[in-house]
Amino acid sequence: MERQKRKIKQEILLEGLDCANCAMKIENSVKGMDGITECSVNFVNKTLTLEAAQDEATDIVSAVKNKIKMIEPHITPLEKGVDHDHDHDHAHDHGNKNIKKIVSRLILGTVLAAIGMFSPLSGMAELGIFIIAYLIIGGDIVLRAARNITRGQVFDENFLMAIATIGAFAIKQYPEGVAVMLFYQVGELFQTIAVNRSRKSISALMDIRPDAANLKRNGNIVVVSPEEVKIGEIIIVKPGEKVPLDGKVIEGSSMVDTSALTGESVPREVEAGSDVLSGFINKNGVLTVEVMKEFGESTVSKILDLVQNASSRKAPTENFITKFARYYTPVVVIVAVVLAFLPPLLISGATFSDWIYRALVFLVISCPCALVISIPLGFFGGIGAASKSGILVKGSNYLEALNDVKYIVFDKTGTLTKGVFEVASIHPNNISEEELLEYAAFAEVHSNHPIALSIKKAYGKEINEEAIQNYNEISGYGIQVTVAGKKVIAGNAKLMNKENIQFDQPDVIGTIVHVAVDEKYAGYIVISDQIKEDSAKAIRLLKELGIKKTVMLTGDAKTVGNAVGKELGIDEVHAELLPHHKVEEIEKLDASKAGNEKIIFVGDGINDTPVLARADVGMAMGGLGSDAAIEAADIVIMTDEPSKIPTAIKIAKRTRRIVWQNILFALGVKAIFLILGAFGIATMWEAVFSDVGVTLLAVLNAMRVMKVKEF
Numbered sequence: 133m134e135r136q137k138r139k140i141k142q143e144i145l146l147e148g149l150d151c152a153n154c155a156m157k158i159e160n161s162v163k164g165m166d167g168i169t170e171c172s173v174n175f176v177n178k179t180l181t182l183e184a185a186q187d188e189a190t191d192i193v194s195a196v197k198n199k200i201k202m203i204e205p206h207i208t209p210l211e212k213g214v215d216h217d218h219d220h221d222h223a224h225d226h227g228n229k230n231i232k233k234i235v236s237r238l239i240l241g242t243v244l245a246a247i248g249m250f251s252p253l254s255g256m257a258e259l260g261i262f263i264i265a266y267l268i269i270g271g272d273i274v275l276r277a278a279r280n281i282t283r284g285q286v287f288d289e290n291f292l293m294a295i296a297t298i299g300a301f302a303i304k305q306y307p308e309g310v311a312v313m314l315f316y317q318v319g320e321l322f323q324t325i326a327v328n329r330s331r332k333s334i335s336a337l338m339d340i341r342p343d344a345a346n347l348k349r350n351g352n353i354v355v356v357s358p359e360e361v362k363i364g365e366i367i368i369v370k371p372g373e374k375v376p377l378d379g380k381v382i383e384g385s386s387m388v389d390t391s392a393l394t395g396e397s398v399p400r401e402v403e404a405g406s407d408v409l410s411g412f413i414n415k416n417g418v419l420t421v422e423v424m425k426e427f428g429e430s431t432v433s434k435i436l437d438l439v440q441n442a443s444s445r446k447a448p449t450e451n452f453i454t455k456f457a458r459y460y461t462p463v464v465v466i467v468a469v470v471l472a473f474l475p476p477l478l479i480s481g482a483t484f485s486d487w488i489y490r491a492l493v494f495l496v497i498s499c500p501c502a503l504v505i506s507i508p509l510g511f512f513g514g515i516g517a518a519s520k521s522g523i524l525v526k527g528s529n530y531l532e533a534l535n536d537v538k539y540i541v542f543d544k545t546g547t548l549t550k551g552v553f554e555v556a557s558i559h560p561n562n563i564s565e566e567e568l569l570e571y572a573a574f575a576e577v578h579s580n581h582p583i584a585l586s587i588k589k590a591y592g593k594e595i596n597e598e599a600i601q602n603y604n605e606i607s608g609y610g611i612q613v614t615v616a617g618k619k620v621i622a623g624n625a626k627l628m629n630k631e632n633i634q635f636d637q638p639d640v641i642g643t644i645v646h647v648a649v650d651e652k653y654a655g656y657i658v659i660s661d662q663i664k665e666d667s668a669k670a671i672r673l674l675k676e677l678g679i680k681k682t683v684m685l686t687g688d689a690k691t692v693g694n695a696v697g698k699e700l701g702i703d704e705v706h707a708e709l710l711p712h713h714k715v716e717e718i719e720k721l722d723a724s725k726a727g728n729e730k731i732i733f734v735g736d737g738i739n740d741t742p743v744l745a746r747a748d749v750g751m752a753m754g755g756l757g758s759d760a761a762i763e764a765a766d767i768v769i770m771t772d773e774p775s776k777i778p779t780a781i782k783i784a785k786r787t788r789r790i791v792w793q794n795i796l797f798a799l800g801v802k803a804i805f806l807i808l809g810a811f812g813i814a815t816m817w818e819a820v821f822s823d824v825g826v827t828l829l830a831v832l833n834a835m836r837v838m839k840v841k842e843f
Contacts, residue, residue, distance in 0.1 A: 137517035144180040146173070147208040154204050161203055167192045180209070187838060193510050194250035202283060229300045231321070235325065238317060241269035245310045262306040263403035265574035270297065272312035292461075296492040300816065303485045312496070312816040317825070322828055342376035342432065344409060348420075358410070358427040369419040375412040378430045378770070381405065386417030389800040391658065448532060464498035464806075468535075471810060491810035497802055509699050513837035514787030520838075523780045524768040533749050534767075534784035536730045539721055540777065541681055541743075543714075543735035544686035544696060547753055548774060549661040551736070552760050553582045555640055560655040567656045573614045574600060575622035584644055610645075613828040622647045639696040658676065663696060671700050677781055680729075685714045687745075714743045722748075734777065740764075751777065787837050794830040801826050 149155055159173040160606060162182065170183035180200075184192045197209040199388060244265035248258055268272075269295070277294035293316055300309030345358045346368040353355070353368060358376040361367060366382070371374050387402035391411050399415055399655030401407055427433055472491035476482045511528035518525050525531045545551050558570040573591035576584035577600060589593070601614040610623015621631060623643055628635040632650045635656070637833035642660030646653070671682055683704045686693045693707030705719050721731055733740070744764040752765030753772045768778045790823035805822040808814035814822075 138811070139183050139185055140415065141181060141183050144182070144193065144196065144200075144209070145210045146178045146180055146212055148206050149173075149178045149204075150176065156208065157203055158200055158207075160597065161199055162196055165199065168196075174512075179205065179247050201282070203655045205279065213545050225744055231664070233320060234317075237268055238314060238321075241265045242314060244268065245307065245314070248556050248811070249307050249308075252614055252703065259306065262301075262310055266297070266301070266313060267311045269310065270294075273313070273317075274298070292465075292495050296496045296816065296819075298486060299492040303489055308816050312820055315817065315820045317366075320824060327820060342374040345376035346370065346373075358430075361423055361424055361427065362425060365423050367421050367423060369408075370419055371414055371418065373414050373762055375410050375419075375421070375425045377406050377410050377421075377427055378408070378425040379408055380423050381419050381421045383420035385417050387415040389413040389415055401414050439689075441786070443474050448529070455495060461498055465495065467500070468492075468494040477581070490809055493814055493816055493819045494806060496810055496816065497805045497814075497822045502739050506798070506827070506834045507791055508836040509831060510787060510791040510794060510837055515832055517838045518780060518783050518788075519774065521779055521783070522770040522773075523776050524770065525780070526766050526768075530749055530766040531784050533730050534732075534781050535788050536728055537732050537749065537781060538678075538680040538729040539683065539725060540674055540681075541683045541685060541718060541721065541731060541733045541747065542702070542741050542774075543743075544684055544693060545661060546687060546736035546772075547669045547734050548696065548700060550683065551661065553586040553643070553659050553661055554658060554684075555586055556660040557640075558655070558657045559636075559638070561636070563649075563654055567738060568647055568657065571615060571620050571649055572622050572645060572657055574612050575611045575620050576738050578603060579605070583645065586659050587645065618645065618650055622651050626651070641692055660692075663699065664772075664774060666773050666775040670777055673775065673778035674781075675701075677778055681721075681773060683717070685709055685717055711740075711742055714740070718743055718746050730779070732767075734774070736772075743780045751780075783837075790833060790837050794833055797833075798830055 146155075146158070146270065147574045155173045155175040158180065162173075162180065164170045166186050167184050168182050169185075172182075173178070173180050179445055180196070182192070182196065193211065200207055200209045208546050210564055219408060242265075244261055247253075248261040248265060253261060273290050274294045277290040280290060293313065297313045298307040300306070300312065302714050308492065309676050314409060344355050345361050347354045347356050348366040348368055361377055367376065367379070371386070381402050381404050383404055385401070387399040388402055388408065389399050390409075407424075408419070410427075410430040425431075431598055457654075462613070468491040471494055472484075472488045476484045511531060514531050515528060518531070529549065537720060542548050555569075556570055556651045558565045569587070569591050572587050573593075574589050575819070577595050577597060579585075598617045602609060602612070604612040606612060606623070608626065609627040610621060612619070614619050614620070615655060621627060621633075625635070625637060628648065631648065631651070633653055634645050635648075635653045638656065638658075640658050642658045645657045645659060673680060681704065682702045683706070684693065684697050684700075684702045685706050686696075687709055688707055690707040693705050696702075697705035706713075709717070709843040718731065727730065732751055733743045734753070735744055736753035740752075741764045744752060744766075749767060750765040751767045751769065754768035756827050757777040767780060770779075805814050805818055809819060
């Protein structure tokens with residue numbers, strides 16, 4: 133059996149890509165090349181991502197660049213990280229530098245066309261002035277159409293506009309040919325401005341990349357790029373600056389704005405010992421931070437990578453539209469040819485000039501730009517809106533999948549609960565609460581178990597270790613120790629039975645630590661994990677959104693699991709599970725659901741990784757969650773708040789609604805105008821509106837996705 137070749141991903145920046153139809157053509161052409169196993173063009177980020185065998189990657193990237201130059205000569209393919217400063221002209225590429233030039237050209241062409249219309253010119257003089265006006269306004273479109281035809285790229289917007297307007301000249305409709313090209317170019321200008329504004333709005337949502345780091349080196353502060361800083365080095369973060377790398381505060385205290393990463397509006401206080409993440413904004417104090425991760429592994433770098441590459445995993449709706457557009461335009465062109473030549477041959481009194489004009493109108497209407505541009509923008513806008521709310525979606529396919537979620541399965545600890553054990557109550561027997569807690573704290577002094585740490589935290593005083601003798605940890609039972617000459621034992625019920633001590637067995641939720649002093653029962657302490665403030669709200673909102681069943685899977689005791697489930701209103705609880713048991717429960721649920729229904733699993737620990745991967749959509753708590761869980765998940769909640777789950781579903785539903793509004797609006801308007809054009813009612817003017825106008829409206833509608841109100 134042949135050893136499988138190792139595959140690597142490569143990214144190519146498509147400088148000058150401002151046409152969604154061009155993006156689609158590039159993607160389809162590159163996908164068919166030998167050696168490429170996966171390819172996706174992200175129109176929003178102007179990036180082509182491809183996957184190829186490692187040993188062939190260099191040759192393949194070079195071949196892909198040549199292919200792109202052949203298909204779209206105006207686009208410059210650059211490998212990510214290469215500096216570039218190019219300016220390319222294109223029907224869709226109207227950057228700020230070119231706008232004045234384009235507007236001047238259009239004004240000059242309009243003036244010449246007006247002279248042709250209102251002056252007493254006729255014959256060749258009239259034709260000449262209209263041709264000059266036409267070439268000034270739309271010469272670039274005709275030239276590009278001609279180049280594309282020589283390369284076999286026929287059915288695109290350049291061809292449609294060129295053939296329609298040249299056809300208008302052929303049937304002596306000179307003013308209409310020029311005016312339609314003018315209207316098309318003006319529409320394209322506004323359309324591109326709208327697309328660029330949408331791109332900037334989406335980029336602004338994730339404007340969290342730090343520009344520089346203040347590195348402390350040999351007693352001096354040196355301003356360097358975050359990429360240059362190594363683990364263990366010390367950086368200074370001044371008020372108003374972004375934290376450039378993940379690290380631990382070793383000196384100073386301040387309030388930090390975490391909204392860019394978590395969506396939380398309330399600033400968080402940090403001090404010596406606190407962890408800070410790259411992307412936080414320091415509000416008031418000076419912080420000295422020890423760097424814990426290199427920039428490539430830092431939170432801000434991972435978030436940017438996740439969001440920017442999310443569009444490479446396309447939703448089914450996007451894939452449908454790409455395939456639809458591939459067949460739709462050629463079919464319409466064939467229908468237009470039939471419309472131009474068949475009726476004059478079959479219908480008595482029909483003229484070729486009339487039916488050719490109708491066919492030209494039909495051609496202009498057929499351009500699928502509105503669909504091809506607005507749908508990726510809609511999904512990327514949804515991903516951007518989710519990011520702003522502290523929800524990282526790793527692909528528009530996962531965003532779309534949220535619409536069909538009917539079952540939500542939760543882990544308990546760290547997901548619905550805080551994952552932090554705290555002393556819930558103290559129940560002494562013939563001694564004070566303070567004395568009972570003190571004996572327990574002294575007994576647990578050398579233990580790092582979460583329960584021991586919670587007791588020491590509740591005690592809150594310094595423990596004099598000189599008072600402790602004969603420390604003995606009994607595995608599975610608890611601890612034996614002598615404190616100031618008194619024999620103290622602290623542990624579970626089994627330890628009390630082992631030592632033949634009469635004790636109380638209360639019916640409470642949580643872990644119970646029994647304490648005995650000099651072989652007499654001193655009382656018990658209840659340790660419990662606290663339920664998150666918004667867990668109950670999350671379950672209620674999910675049920676309002678139409679979720680059929682909520683399930684909780686936990687490795688904790690049944691009494692604890694059932695109590696938490698009952699308090700939160702969860703439909704089904706399975707407790708005392710090992711990781712592989714959780715996978716089995718997901719598979720049972722999967723077997724019982726309908727074909728199009730989806731299951732979400734929400735977890736945070738390393739032990740949740742198999743279940744996250746098995747569920748239709750895996751969702752991880754990213755603030756305190758493990759790196760393995762975040763890596764395995766499809767969606768990451770940076771705030772650790774369960775209430776973000778209904779927010780994510782709400783954003784997904786809004787995104788799908790707006791995307792389908794655009795699809796139905798564009799196809800509906802085009803269908804109406806195609807019929808009107810075929811019957812000779814619609815003119816070139818209406819045809820151009822149905823192309824450019826509909827695209828512009830669809831893009832503006834797609835931008836609405838980014839404005840989302842949380843619950």
